[in-house]
Amino acid sequence: LTKTVDFSISGMTCASCVRRVEKVIKRVEEVDEVSVNLTLEQARVVLQNPDIIQQKINEIETAVKNAGYEAKWIN
Numbered sequence: 001l002t003k004t005v006d007f008s009i010s011g012m013t014c015a016s017c018v019r020r021v022e023k024v025i026k027r028v029e030e031v032d033e034v035s036v037n038l039t040l041e042q043a044r045v046v047l048q049n050p051d052i053i054q055q056k057i058n059e060i061e062t063a064v065k066n067a068g069y070e071a072k073w074i075n
C-alpha cells in the first residue's frame with residue numbers, strides 16, 4: 001500500500017536544483033518514488049506506509065529545507 005503526497009518547492013532555478021531536491025527526498029526512509037517538476041515548482045512523492053504520513057511530511061520538509069530549498073505540503 002502506498003500514498004502519494006505533493007509539495008510545493010521554492011528556491012529551485014535549474015536542473016541541478018531539481019536533482020538535489022530529488023536526492024534528499026529519496027533519502028527519507030519509506031519514500032518509494034520522487035518526481036520534481038521545475039516549472040510547476042512541485043514534488044510528487046510516493047510513500048510506502050500510509051500510517052505515518054504526517055511524520056514523513058515533516059521529515060521531507062526538513063530535508064528539503066536543510067538542502068537550501070523550501071517545501072510545503074499541498075493539502
Ligand code: 9UX
Pocket residue numbers: 012013014015016017018
Ligand atoms: Mo545551478 Mo540550481 O548552479 O541552484 S544548481 S541554479
